[in-house]
Amino acid sequence: MNIIDLSMAVVYTLIFPGFLFTAVIGLLLTWVDRKVTAVIQSRIGPPWFQPFADIGKLLSKKMILPRGAHTLAFVFAPFLSIIGATMAALIIFQALFFPGRGYVGDLIVLVYLSALPAIALIIGGAASRSPFGAIGASREMSMVLAYEVAFLTGILTIIIKTNSIQFSSILAYQASHGAIAGTLSGLLALVVFLFSLQAKLGFLPFDISEAETELIGGPLAEYSGAGLALFKISRSMMFFFMPVLTVLVFFGPVHATLLSILGFILKLLLVLVVLIVIKITHARLRLDQALSLFWYRVSVIGLAAIILAFFGL
Amino acid sequence: MKPLEWCFKKSIWVYHVNAGSCNGCDIEILDALTPYYDVERFGIRLVHTPRHADALLVTGPVTRQVRERLVRLYESTPDPKLVIAVGACATGGGIWHNTYATLGGLENVLPVNIYIPGCPPRPEAILYGVAQALGLVPGVVAKQEFAESLSAEV
Numbered sequence: 210m211n212i213i214d215l216s217m218a219v220v221y222t223l224i225f226p227g228f229l230f231t232a233v234i235g236l237l238l239t240w241v242d243r244k245v246t247a248v249i250q251s252r253i254g255p256p257w258f259q260p261f262a263d264i265g266k267l268l269s270k271k272m273i274l275p276r277g278a279h280t281l282a283f284v285f286a287p288f289l290s291i292i293g294a295t296m297a298a299l300i301i302f303q304a305l306f307f308p309g310r311g312y313v314g315d316l317i318v319l320v321y322l323s324a325l326p327a328i329a330l331i332i333g334g335a336a337s338r339s340p341f342g343a344i345g346a347s348r349e350m351s352m353v354l355a356y357e358v359a360f361l362t363g364i365l366t367i368i369i370k371t372n373s374i375q376f377s378s379i380l381a382y383q384a385s386h387g388a389i390a391g392t393l394s395g396l397l398a399l400v401v402f403l404f405s406l407q408a409k410l411g412f413l414p415f416d417i418s419e420a421e422t423e424l425i426g427g428p429l430a431e432y433s434g435a436g437l438a439l440f441k442i443s444r445s446m447m448f449f450f451m452p453v454l455t456v457l458v459f460f461g462p463v464h465a466t467l468l469s470i471l472g473f474i475l476k477l478l479l480v481l482v483v484l485i486v487i488k489i490t491h492a493r494l495r496l497d498q499a500l501s502l503f504w505y506r507v508s509v510i511g512l513a514a515i516i517l518a519f520f521g522l
Numbered sequence: 523m524k525p526l527e528w529c530f531k532k533s534i535w536v537y538h539v540n541a542g543s544c545n546g547c548d549i550e551i552l553d554a555l556t557p558y559y560d561v562e563r564f565g566i567r568l569v570h571t572p573r574h575a576d577a578l579l580v581t582g583p584v585t586r587q588v589r590e591r592l593v594r595l596y597e598s599t600p601d602p603k604l605v606i607a608v609g610a611c612a613t614g615g616g617i618w619h620n621t622y623a624t625l626g627g628l629e630n631v632l633p634v635n636i637y638i639p640g641c642p643p644r645p646e647a648i649l650y651g652v653a654q655a656l657g658l659v660p661g662v663v664a665k666q667e668f669a670e671s672l673s674a675e676v
């Protein structure tokens with residue numbers, strides 16, 4: 210690898226389509242989230258630069274290490290979160306912008322990487338020596354076991370339908386056979402996907418691990434300044450690339466025509482608005498309710514989708 | 523104005539501390555946070571842990587019981603931070619200014635950035651006070667420097 214390749218890889222990871230691109234668009238979408246919430250609650254809502262002001266302020270503040278916390282794990286967890294989010298975003302956006310650069314199995318890698326922010330939250334919460342952090346970490350652990358199963362059934366349906374574990378060939382399949390969401394099993398998998406997305410993003414009714422009213426932020430309770438900012442950025446990056454992933458794998462690829470790009474943006478906003486409206490019209494579930502919802506209902510729908518996909522429906 | 527200073531003024535997360543208040547000021551603070559006043563359009567948010575906070579909204583005359591917790595809360599809040607005394611009691615002790623059970627106002631415990639008097643202050647007054655503390659609107663009282671050091675022995 211010569212120096213040009215290396216610098217290209219750095220630009221690729223840090224600026225476009227990696228960290229900076231995803232973070233900026235993700236923060237803008239966080240504003241969309243807050244604005245839609247405000248409009249539905251008949252308020253005016255924050256100005257568009259609000260998420261950027263929040264992040265800038267958090268980065269300028271002091272980061273307090275709680276007395277007795279495990280320093281290495283406590284400081285490392287926000288970085289783990291942001292690294293996982295950046296790498297997952299890279300895989301998705303390289304399928305979107307540079308279709309030739311994928312590799313066999315990048316969908317599997319993506320499943321692992323998109324779980325990293327949740328694992329970082331568990332590490333950070335457990336390392337913070339706060340009872341709120343510990344309870345939040347244990348709840349997050351239970352939730353990961355529940356929603357990752359549902360998420361995997363959604364992914365498996367796609368893999369069985371397209372007979373491929375590579376992103377670009379999934380998109381190519383949809384270009385020739387039509388969108389996956391147009392079939393019965395694909396539609397069921399989309400529902401399962403949206404449920405697990407809601408939990409992955411930590412939105413109501415599944416924000417059980419953070420639970421601001423009872424656990425004062427759970428794993429984030431002891432984070433201040435830059436650590437909190439990194440968690441917030443990785444959360445808003447996920448709020449961008451997970452809906453993009455949903456649109457890509459269920460509604461098909463984007464072509465370089467104006468109509469196709471507009472359609473893609475509309476579908477993306479549709480997925481976002483569905484997530485936001487579910488978030489603001491529901492109260493938080495208890496942990497046992499959420500677990501039984503995912504294990505006995507959502508995962509069962511996912512299994513049904515897998516079986517239907519086997520029969521080619 | 524430096525960019526980070528601008529960020530601080532546009533995004534202020536408040537933590538609400540009850541230091542022996544009668545709940546009157548607390549209700550007014552909650553009132554200021556309702557959709558009717560919509561403080562989110564100024565970037566003001568209520569947070570639930572002092573680690574996330576930029577400003578402490580303290581109500582009440584600071585009872586002896588709460589003093590130690592108040593100092594710990596102040597120390598748990600990352601710098602830079604504002605301390606805002608809300609209501610007559612936090613401003614100068616109110617009707618408890620010389621009782622045995624209170625310390626007679628917030629200024630005897632923490633360095634206060636701005637006082638919002640009133641029993642209780644109206645939500646508009648609280649918003650106006652926070653805006654003054656941030657320098658978004660000109661102040662009505664001459665600025666005074668707080669010279670005393672924080673007595674942190676707890």
